[in-house]
Amino acid sequence: MAGTRTAPWFQGVLLGGFCLVASVTLALGYRLSAPAIEARQKEDMAASLEQVIPASYRSNDMVADAVVLDGPSGKTTTVYRARKGGTVTAVAYRVVGQGYGGEVVIVMGVDRNGEILGVRVVQHSETPGLGDKVDVRKTRWVDAFAGKSLANTPDAKWAVKKDGGQFDQFSGATITPRGVVKAVKEGLAFFAAHRTRMLDEAAGAAEPQREAPGRTPTPRSVS
Amino acid sequence: MRMKKPARAAAILKDGLWTGNVTFSQMLALCPLLAVTSTATNGLGMGLATTAVLILTNLAISLVRGLITPQVRIPAFILVIAGIVTLADLAINAWAHELYKVLGLFIPLIVTNCVILGRAEAFASRNAPSLSALDGFAMGMGFTGALTLIGAIREILGSGTLFANASLMLGPAFKALETVVIPEYKGFLLLVLPPGGFLVLGFLLAAKRLLELRTARRAETAAAAPGCH
Numbered sequence: 001m002a003g004t005r006t007a008p009w010f011q012g013v014l015l016g017g018f019c020l021v022a023s024v025t026l027a028l029g030y031r032l033s034a035p036a037i038e039a040r041q042k043e044d045m046a047a048s049l050e051q052v053i054p055a056s057y058r059s060n061d062m063v064a065d066a067v068v069l070d071g072p073s074g075k076t077t078t079v080y081r082a083r084k085g086g087t088v089t090a091v092a093y094r095v096v097g098q099g100y101g102g103e104v105v106i107v108m109g110v111d112r113n114g115e116i117l118g119v120r121v122v123q124h125s126e127t128p129g130l131g132d133k134v135d136v137r138k139t140r141w142v143d144a145f146a147g148k149s150l151a152n153t154p155d156a157k158w159a160v161k162k163d164g165g166q167f168d169q170f171s172g173a174t175i176t177p178r179g180v181v182k183a184v185k186e187g188l189a190f191f192a193a194h195r196t197r198m199l200d201e202a203a204g205a206a207e208p209q210r211e212a213p214g215r216t217p218t219p220r221s222v223s
Numbered sequence: 224m225r226m227k228k229p230a231r232a233a234a235i236l237k238d239g240l241w242t243g244n245v246t247f248s249q250m251l252a253l254c255p256l257l258a259v260t261s262t263a264t265n266g267l268g269m270g271l272a273t274t275a276v277l278i279l280t281n282l283a284i285s286l287v288r289g290l291i292t293p294q295v296r297i298p299a300f301i302l303v304i305a306g307i308v309t310l311a312d313l314a315i316n317a318w319a320h321e322l323y324k325v326l327g328l329f330i331p332l333i334v335t336n337c338v339i340l341g342r343a344e345a346f347a348s349r350n351a352p353s354l355s356a357l358d359g360f361a362m363g364m365g366f367t368g369a370l371t372l373i374g375a376i377r378e379i380l381g382s383g384t385l386f387a388n389a390s391l392m393l394g395p396a397f398k399a400l401e402t403v404v405i406p407e408y409k410g411f412l413l414l415v416l417p418p419g420g421f422l423v424l425g426f427l428l429a430a431k432r433l434l435e436l437r438t439a440r441r442a443e444t445a446a447a448a449p450g451c452h
Contacts, residue, residue: 010292011292011294014290015298015302018299018302018303022302022303025306025310029309029310029313030313033313033314033316037313037317040317044320125328129261129262129265129382130415130416137388137391138388171410172412172416
């Protein structure tokens with residue numbers, strides 16, 4: 001027995017056995033938790049949609065009323081629509097910015113005229129205490145976007161103050177707000193490019209729309 | 224050197240909380256320590272999550288300690304630890320989603336915490352499951368205490384608040400913990416940034432050393448019997 005336990009092949013078998021048990025356990029854990037995790041993410045989505053579009057704009061279930069549009073580089077963006085009496089009053093969609101610690105996922109609500117109703121950062125890995133101030137649970141920084149549009153805010157002002165713009169950065173963290181401002185601006189360009197399609201009242205029409213080349217909107221990566 | 228069970232348990236608790244404190248004596252796990260202690264709440268959350276993982280990994284490793292050979296023990300330990308942390312990550316995401324939204328970022332980091340591997344190697348692989356779980360608890364609590372203390376000092380001096388956002392992580396019942404220590408405070412960024420972590424840790428280490436020196440001197444002058452540590 002002692003000879004077996006020191007033999008090289010035994011070490012391999014032992015480690016292999018550990019890996020097998022670990023993989024099976026992880027696979028089981030994943031399968032058990034996957035439906036719950038997916039449900040939580042849907043709830044999060046619905047909750048963030050409600051935060052970026054005020055209740056007065058909607059009388060429908062926005063998660064169910066969606067159109068899928070082509071973003072850049074072949075990716076698609078799901079646009080959720082708020083309606084009142086059949087008319088599309090506002091739309092909400094995700095844009096992704098580049099922060100300090102990776103991607104910053106943002107949900108933004110825009111009304112018919114291209115004016116921002118609300119912006120929420122829903123997922124990020126920014127430094128706690130510094131970059132995570134873009135999270136509405138930490139500070140109200142994202143409220144600065146409300147009411148802004150490409151029409152009422154000149155191009156150069158879509159930047160943090162350090163870069164000559166009108167949005168505050170945080171002491172110790174400029175990269176995160178810079179990334180968020182850029183992503184939101186790109187989100188508005190995306191709205192401008194797809195406005196007709198987004199406000200199209202024929203419901204459920206979910207086939208991706210082809211854009212003329214050169215007129216592609218610019219959200220960095222959209223999911 | 225064999226002690227009776229209650230005495231052994233008390234020694235384990237004392238070791239984890241003070242004499243062998245992860246942070247102040249072993250000086251381990253400084254990476255998560257410096258990274259997350261910008262507020263007391265973050266420190267507390269990271270400490271509690273680490274404690275839970277430490278109890279589970281110590282227990283699991285103690286249970287299979289007869290099986291693992293010395294040659295492959297390190298990869299086997301790492302595998303067990305990474306597996307448990309991943310399961311904890313999935314479980315918290317699925318069934319404690321509010322907690323996950325606050326802690327989510329820190330949970331995968333626990334794998335890289337050298338204390339967990341350290342306790343697996345130094346304690347759980349040589350002791351019975353019950354004692355190993357207790358050791359995990361004691362070490363975890365010592366670590367939690369250190370994280371919360373450093374977080375509290377950095378938060379008060381750096382942001383002027385204490386336990387800010389605690390209710391987000393621990394539930395609305397903990398709203399009462401949230402205090403503004405210094406109103407209208409402009410903030411002292413150095414303490415919020417990583418160097419602040421080093422500074423606070425350094426001062427606390429010096430304080431603990433002084434305390435221990437004084438205790439030792441007093442023991443000497445009283446000509447008391449030498450302690451068991």
